[in-house]
Amino acid sequence: MRLPPPAHEAPLPPARAGAYGTRVLPGVPYAAIPGVRPLELDLVLPPETEGPVPCVVFLHGGGWRAGGRRSMGPAFEGAEPTPFELVARAGIAVASADYRLSGEAVWPAQVHDVKAAVRWLRARGGDLGIDPDRIAAWGESAGGHLAALLGLTSGDPALEGGVGGDGAVQRGGRRRRVVRAERPAYGRGRHRRRPGGPRVA
Numbered sequence: 001m002r003l004p005p006p007a008h009e010a011p012l013p014p015a016r017a018g019a020y021g022t023r024v025l026p027g028v029p030y031a032a033i034p035g036v037r038p039l040e041l042d043l044v045l046p047p048e049t050e051g052p053v054p055c056v057v058f059l060h061g062g063g064w065r066a067g068g069r070r071s072m073g074p075a076f077e078g079a080e081p082t083p084f085e086l087v088a089r090a091g092i093a094v095a096s097a098d099y100r101l102s103g104e105a106v107w108p109a110q111v112h113d114v115k116a117a118v119r120w121l122r123a124r125g126g127d128l129g130i131d132p133d134r135i136a137a138w139g140e141s142a143g144g145h146l147a148a149l150l151g152l153t154s155g156d157p158a159l160e161g162g163v164g165g166d167g168a169v170q171r172g173g174r175r176r177r178v179v180r181a182e183r184p185a186y187g188r189g190r191h192r193r194r195p196g197g198p199r200v201a
Contacts, residue, residue, distance in 0.1 A: 008032055008039075008120055008164060012127055019081035020089040021047035030097065030120035031113065031164040036104065039113055039163070041097040041120075042069055044084040045128065054134035055093040055121060057150075058084070059114055061141025065103055069096040073140050093130050095121055099146070111149050112161025118150065119164055 008029045015023035025043040032038055046053055060067040076083055084094040099113035114137070122132040139147030153159040 012124070015045065018044060018088070019085040022085050022088040023047070024085075031116045033100075033163060036100065039098055039100070039116070040069065041095045041117055042084075043128065044082075044088040044094040044096075046088045046091050046093060049091065049129065052125065052129055052131035052134075053091055053093050054136070055095055055125075055130045056087065056136045056138045057114065057117055057121070057147075058094055058096040059099065059137065059139035059143030059146045060096070061139070061143050062101070064110065064142045065101050067101075067142070069098045093128070108159055108161070110146060111153065111159050112163045114146050114150060115160055116164035 008031050015025050018024040023045040027040045029038045029040050060071050087094050097117040099110045125132040137147035137150040
């Protein structure tokens with residue numbers, strides 16, 4: 001019996017319309033791992049353009065044990081249009097990727113997963129209209145940590161992993177641009193920061 005191809009090699013689903021003429025492809029598999037839920041990403045592409053566009057990979061927060069690709073944190077919950085649509089409106093594609101949480105797999109599985117997402121985007125860049133040489137990483141909280149690791153561990157064989165398509169690991173070691181996003185926390189505790197103010201006890 002012939003087995004179907006891995007989910008991450010399947011044809012891309014049709015895009016649906018997003019805000020400002022953006023195009024949204026939700027739940028696209030980027031890697032299939034036996035015995036584990038498919039690893040998926042949501043793509044928000046700019047309106048139709050003449051040439052390939054840059055792409056930013058968004059990595060959600062959640063303390064490595066919770067969260068998902070559709071959440072940018074409580075500050076943006078329910079935002080319309082979404083921050084992803086606003087970024088895409090500016091001409092930058094967004095790929096918001098899931099990764100295995102700490103209850104599903106131990107370190108360094110998480111960084112293996114997000115590197116696989118970058119390799120998948122590079123491999124499918126022609127189909128998506130994404131420039132494979134202009135991919136950045138952007139993360140919130142735990143995702144910011146993973147985004148930083150994407151930039152700092154490029155070319156480290158121990159952290160590239162083998163998740164995703166065969167033969168793609170060698171293409172993962174290019175330079176990456178990273179943005180780490182943190183929201184300020186003001187609350188009870190021994191140390192707090194006031195907006196614009198010094199550390200207070």
